[in-house]
Amino acid sequence: ALEFTTPLWIAGLAPIFLRERLTKMRLAAVMLGFSGVLVVLRPGLEAVNVGSVVMLVGAVGFAGSMMFTKHLAPTEQPLTILFYMALMQTPVGLLLAINGLHWPELVTGLWLVLVGILGFTAHFCIARALSLADAIVVAPMDFLRLPLIAAIGLMLYSEPLELWVLLGGVLVLLGNYGNLMAERRAG
Secondary structure (H helix, E strand, O other): OOOHHHHHHHHHHHHHOOOOOEEEEEEEHHHHHHHHHHHOOOOOOOOOOHHHHHHHHHHHHHHHHHHHHHHHHHOOOOHHHHHHHHHHHHHHHHHHHHHOOOOOOHHHHHHHHHHHHHHHHHHHHHHHHHHHHHHHHHHHHHHHHHHHHHHHHHHHOOOOOOOHHHHHHHHHHHHHHHHHHHHHHHH
């Protein structure tokens, strides 16, 4: 569930750093979406471990990345933002991977290329969305990943759909639908 705290961080920080309005509907969309995630994941009370802390730092980092992207979106094209993102990530990634770096086998290399293409496409779509709408509106869309992952698991891997996944997915969809309808009426 920690991975899905990114929209919560954005809801808290975007009014401060981006001067976006946190309306009741926007807050409700974030809370409803996160509630849907909690219904699906049903996290238990566990001791905090290193992995949890790393995931939380990652969620905060992704929130920061989205807010910086939103800050750049009015003056820069999405491809320009992605170019500079890749330019900054490459040396850091190489530095962190230097000890375990080796040339992948062909099949692994093809999967890595696919991951790169899909990641690029996802970040392009995020940059484009942030050029069109407030970060507080765009961020709750991230909750849609969970029901989409469940649907892909069903179609590709014959994983059963649990009732909790369906209920959580409905909450996520309702939160996003309400948020988009409120933005449409306001705009």
